[in-house]
Amino acid sequence: MLNRKNIFFIIIVLAFVVLGCFFINSNKETSNDKESVNTESISENNEKEVLHIEGDLMTYDYNEIKEKADLIMLVKCVDNLDYDNSIFYYDEGLLYGFAARRNIEVLEILKGEDRSCNSFLEPTAITKDGKELQLEDYTPMEKNGVYLVFLSNETADGSYSIISGNYGRYAAGENDVIDIKILSNNIFADIMYSALIDYYSDIEVSEKENILLYSKYPEEKIKCHMLDKDFFVLYKNEKLEIFD
Amino acid sequence: MNKIAQRIKRTLSVIMISIIIEIYVFGKSDVFATYYVFSGKFASGYVTYRAVSGSNASYANIARNCWNNISSNVSIIYYTGTNTNDIDLAANFNKLQEPTAGQLGITFLYNDGGLVDTSSIWTKANCIQYNSNSFENEGQKLKTCVHEIGHALSMAHPGDASIDSVMKQGLRNSYALTIYDKACLIYKWGGGSVC
Numbered sequence A: 001m002l003n004r005k006n007i008f009f010i011i012i013v014l015a016f017v018v019l020g021c022f023f024i025n026s027n028k029e030t031s032n033d034k035e036s037v038n039t040e041s042i043s044e045n046n047e048k049e050v051l052h053i054e055g056d057l058m059t060y061d062y063n064e065i066k067e068k069a070d071l072i073m074l075v076k077c078v079d080n081l082d083y084d085n086s087i088f089y090y091d092e093g094l095l096y097g098f099a100a101r102r103n104i105e106v107l108e109i110l111k112g113e114d115r116s117c118n119s120f121l122e123p124t125a126i127t128k129d130g131k132e133l134q135l136e137d138y139t140p141m142e143k144n145g146v147y148l149v150f151l152s153n154e155t156a157d158g159s160y161s162i163i164s165g166n167y168g169r170y171a172a173g174e175n176d177v178i179d180i181k182i183l184s185n186n187i188f189a190d191i192m193y194s195a196l197i198d199y200y201s202d203i204e205v206s207e208k209e210n211i212l213l214y215s216k217y218p219e220e221k222i223k224c225h226m227l228d229k230d231f232f233v234l235y236k237n238e239k240l241e242i243f244d
Numbered sequence B: 001m002n003k004i005a006q007r008i009k010r011t012l013s014v015i016m017i018s019i020i021i022e023i024y025v026f027g028k029s030d031v032f033a034t035y036y037v038f039s040g041k042f043a044s045g046y047v048t049y050r051a052v053s054g055s056n057a058s059y060a061n062i063a064r065n066c067w068n069n070i071s072s073n074v075s076i077i078y079y080t081g082t083n084t085n086d087i088d089l090a091a092n093f094n095k096l097q098e099p100t101a102g103q104l105g106i107t108f109l110y111n112d113g114g115l116v117d118t119s120s121i122w123t124k125a126n127c128i129q130y131n132s133n134s135f136e137n138e139g140q141k142l143k144t145c146v147h148e149i150g151h152a153l154s155m156a157h158p159g160d161a162s163i164d165s166v167m168k169q170g171l172r173n174s175y176a177l178t179i180y181d182k183a184c185l186i187y188k189w190g191g192g193s194v195c
Helices: A004-045 A062-068 A180-184 A189-200 A205-212 B002-030 B057-067 B138-152 B179-189
Strands: A050-057 A071-077 A086-091 A094-111 A119-122 A124-126 A132-135 A145-152 A169-174 A222-226 A229-236 A239-243 B046-051 B075-078 B089-093 B103-111 B114-116 B124-129
Touching (some): A062 A145, A062 A189, A094 A124, A094 B089, A094 B124, A169 A180, A189 A229, B046 B057, B089 B138, B124 B138
Parallel strands (some): B046 B075, B046 B089, B089 B124
Antiparallel strands (some): A050 B103, A071 A145, A086 A094, A094 A119, A145 A169, A222 A229, B103 B114
16 A cells, blocks of 8 residues: 555656656757757848758768769859759659759869860759759859869769769869868868868878878878969868968 | 654655656657757648659658658648649659759758748648669668658758768668657657657
8 A cells, every 4th residue: 555655755756757858858949949040040141042952962971972973173163053054853743853054164174084074063043033942051153163073974864963962062262263261161071181182282192092091181281282272281170271 | 863864865765766767768868959850841740642653652652651650740641532732742752863963862842832941831842762873772762762751741851970860861771760760750740759
């Protein structure tokens, strides 16, 4: 038989359990609200309406995306994103994809043989009513921007396209000039760093292998030369630092 | 004095026991300190679906079943009628190649005003799993189908790499929902116990 004391203790235990559950759930709600606030502030800051379209993208490390790429190039974008260069793909009357064909000037070809490539697709588009579609957090290339791009022609219409959004496109400068501030701001810093080491540094082959094959990042800055710009790179704590 | 000491001792032991119970029952909730969900959602969790002509209907059926029977407020039901306007979720799986390289799938959300983003209320969704060369097996394809239907149900990519989830980007051999995925659905839609 349960006496009064035992009932009292059971009630105390249950009260703690219920309070614990309530506390945990209220913490979760706070975290989610923060996310919502972020989303809204991003859309308020953009002049045109931007729709982020969600999907599932391949993820890559440097060696994987280099292997996947048919072309790796340093390019300058020579046009603006607009409705005219946007492409919408339909099946059974339903939208199944979008892209924009962007015209480029090739500054350097780092991998691949195709020298005739003067445009490629990127995962963004402008709709007829002026909305900008972006795949995940991919932002369109800007006119006169300089970009390092990884391209593949495994696409619906066989055109070259940037591979996996931000995995395949790295801003490097503008108006034919490399800008270390722009270079430093790319999302996948490890891929950017490896590409700079691979194509724009003159370190010894063994040291290059240590970085590219075994991810053994040196503690000292490495000198790179890209177009007419000399700079130093350091990859530390998963961050890319670039110095004059 | 002895009685008071005994009472204090018993009270402390009760508190200890309740803390142990909480840690046991909710111990894993630390992993889910944040649920990554969209602020917007389908107008209703009761959604009709149908596979687009020529796409893989079996994938669509398997993928929608993964999200059923978790929350009593979410049910994805095969549409048997003839009016295509009544279909809430169109599943276009394993039929079309990706428009740009590296895309495995995509989800378009709509309301009466046209395309909307994930902060809105939507009444229709168009989920696509591309027939991409990147897939190495059927499990990976099904994972993307489940992932895209997850987006239609307001599930976002987990912002924490340590979370095990079908909503993570990229190839994954298993398409089964994880504990996090199920808890996340209930967090968004209710109709079940996250605890």
